[in-house]
Amino acid sequence: MAFPNTPVLDTFISSLSEIVRDRDGAKLQDFLQIEPPLPDVYTQMVDELRRKYPNESPKEAELLRRCEGLVPKSKGGSTWTAFPTFMKLYFCFLRDANVENLLETYDMLKVLLNQCVMALGDSQFGIVVLPTVLYLSKVLAKLAMGLDRRPELIAHLLRLEGGPDQDESTEKVTLVEKSANVVREAFIKCLTDRSGTPGVHGKPEGKRVGIYLMANLCLKLLFQCGKLRNAEQMFASITAQSPPLKHFPASQRVTYLYYLGRYLFSNNLFFPAQIALQSAYDQCHHQAINQKRLILTYLISCNIIMGRFPSLQLLQKPEAEGLADKFIPLCQLIARGDYIAFRDHLTVNSPATEWFARKGILLPLRNRCEILVWRSLARKVFIHGGFHGDPQGQAQRGPPPFLYLTKLEAAVRWLQSQHPSSHPLPTTTPFASSIPPHTNKSQYGSQIVSIAPDPDFVSLDAPVTNGSGPDPSLLSKYADYLCPDGFFDATGQWQTNPTKTLIDGTPDSDYSQYELNPYAETADQEPDKPSPLMREIESILASLLTQGLMRGYLTHRNPRFAIPGARLRGALPTGFPNVWQTIYARESEDMGVPGWVQPPPTMMGGTPAALGGGGRVVNLSGARPVGVQ
Structure with a gap:
């Protein structure tokens, strides 16, 4: 039935009917445009909609009936009821959208995308709207992230949410997270499509071609709003149901591996994160300089944490421009062994902190690399002050190379003396007499980590009193x-x-033993008892030994670090093995990356390897008895 008052709309609906009949999803997405500026034909169609089908009028039911004619009829009647509703909402969006009110536009677009995702769920025609779902999802994500960067546009919404009845214990959901939830529904529709062979033996068919398109967009939104924990179920579902990643286009592979690597990095799984990021960097197009620089930021961070510093050749590449100024000073501090300078470099007031924090790598670098700083310090002290063994008596039995921990303690106190303002040094030990005096004389808590005193424990350093006034x-x-x-x-x-x-x-009421110095402290420390600093140093070295970053054993009566078995390779390679090689040897036993679907392993001849022997039936009807020729 033709409507003479809406010639543009009639032509548009007629063209859409042919597109749906031909199942041309790309052309359908090209027709359903919503981003301004729109062509003149859309402006004319909007005018017709406002005249013929005004907002909240009974004529909207007639518009829905016209959209129902877009769905092909079958013997049992059409089951794709979600698509006419989606088309009706699309026309209403064109008619009512106000670009001056971005928040209202966002709400309308989210409803439109929700309905499009419902249309995607149809088993026969859902594949037709897959490109449209992706297009609307990108527009919604762009709008949500734009509003997130301009909070003044949604300030009134935040005020409404923060009313007197608002439960402060419930976490507020941002616009970006709401958008991610809608996109995740589309991702689930693509992942659970039953066309073709499911699992790791299948290939992208039907709606499953959009698995990583929707996953990448959802991950982008989750990273934007900082809700990475919501991505855990996505990766688990991909591992269980997705075809191998190698069957998808390179752009989708690189983007997915980048986000997977960042997710693993944020969960302290640095070795699998390094594998994913390295693969993303290797597969990224050589002209995509900005993308490769973004991948390198996290790839270099992963490697530094595992003791593998970037080479000058890598930092001179075009995609590494600007990264040398950030990472080379950090690597130099790790190699120097000055743990106080390392902390100062990554402290809140450091000029480098803002860039590291903005990239989300500040805390992993600060927390994970300090153990490497202590290893460098112990190695340097051993080189200059340790016993490396008797080179003249290699064949004779003698003590193994060792390092007196008192020398390492002296090196730590010397480092503390070089940073008096940042790390006050206790001065009650004999070594303190040779360095500048400091005000902090606390023997409680850490002697390495400088923390402001808790007001509840200030009395620990105060003079002991009996509760009454002085005599x-x-x-x-x-x-x-x-x-x-x-x-x-x-x-x-x-x-x-x-x-x-x-x-x-x-003051203390008893000053009988202090005639000359009433403020003198009782020397109650036993001569052979290790200082609190020595205890901390022993704990740090024990951690290094447990992680395999140092090899040997500790003695406590006369504190030493001994390196047995150093006759063949030498003291340094034996006691201080290469950090990256040590971690790689331990982690490479399982090279699998959670969330990265790989093809099943193959045997000689290209046949798939059997995953297990259970359930197989062997026909023995033609078998000969043992020994019979």
Whole structure:
């Protein structure tokens, strides 16, 4: 039935009917445009829709009936009821969309995409709208991320969500996350399509050709909103149901491996992340400089954490422009062994911190690379101050190479003395007499990690008192010490004390043994008892030994690190093996990457390898008895 008042709409619907009948999904997507600026024919069609089918009028039911004619009829009637509803929403979107109100446009577009995903679920015709689902998903993602970057446009929405009835314990869902949820539904429709052979033995057929297109877009949105935990189920579903990744186009493979590598990196699975990122970098087109630089950022970070520094040849490539200034100073600090300078380089106030934090690699580098810094420090101290064995008595039995840990302790205290403002040094040990004095004399907590004192534990360093005020005889005897007429404050300024108050609080009531120095501390530490710093150093070395980054054993009575079996290879290669080779030898036993579907292994001749022997039937009817020729 023709409608003379809507010639453009009639022609448009007639063309769509032919497209659906031919199942031309690419042409359908080309027709269903929504991004401005639209061609003039769409403007004319919008005018006809506003005249003939105004918003919230009874005529909208007539528009739906016209859209129902787009679906091919069958004997039992059409089952693709979701598509006419989608087309009706599409026409309403063209008619009512207001680009000046981006939030309202977002809500309308999300409803439109939801309906298109429902149409995608049809087993016969759903494949026709797959390109359209991808197109609408990209537009929705672009709009959601744009609104996320401009919070002033959705400030009123946030105020409404933060009303008096809002439960503060529930996590707020952002527009980007809502978009990711819609795209994930489309991904599930593609993944669960039953056309062709399922699993790792199949190839992309039907709607499954869109598995990684939808997965990559969903992962992009999840990374944008920082909800990576929601991607775990996606990777598990892909592993269980997706065809091998090698059957998909290179652009989809590279994008997916990049996001998979970043996901594994964020979950501290650095070895499989390195495999995925390395494959993405190798398969990326040589002209895609920006994409290769993005991949290199995380690939270099993975390798540094595993003790593999980037070469100058790599950092001189076009895609590595600017990365040398970020990573070379970090590698130099790791090799130097100055753990305080390493922390200062990646601290909050460091100029390099902003770039590392923006890329999401600051905390992994800061937390995972410090153990390599300690290994470098221990190695340097062993080179310069350790016992490397007797070169003249190789054939004779003698002590193995070793390092006195007191030398490593002295090196740590010397490093602390070079950074007095960042890391105050306790001064109650004999070695402290040779370095500048510091104000912090705490023997509680870590001697390596500098943390502001907790106010609840300040009293640990305060003088011990019996809860009562000082004895009057004590004040009369030590008044010039305890409550003088004036004193120098922490800034060196003279402060008067006219009220004769106690300068340092209530002192210990028993000063009989301190005639000359009432502030002297009791030397209650046993001579042979290791210092708190020595305990921490032993713990760090024990961690290095457990991880295989150092080889040998520790002795505690006379603290040493010994390297047995060093006669053949030497002390350094034996006690301090190559970090990357050590990790690779341990992790390469299983080269599988979670979330990366590989083809099944093949045997000689190209036949697939059997996954197991159970359930196979062997026909023995023609078998001869044993020994019969």
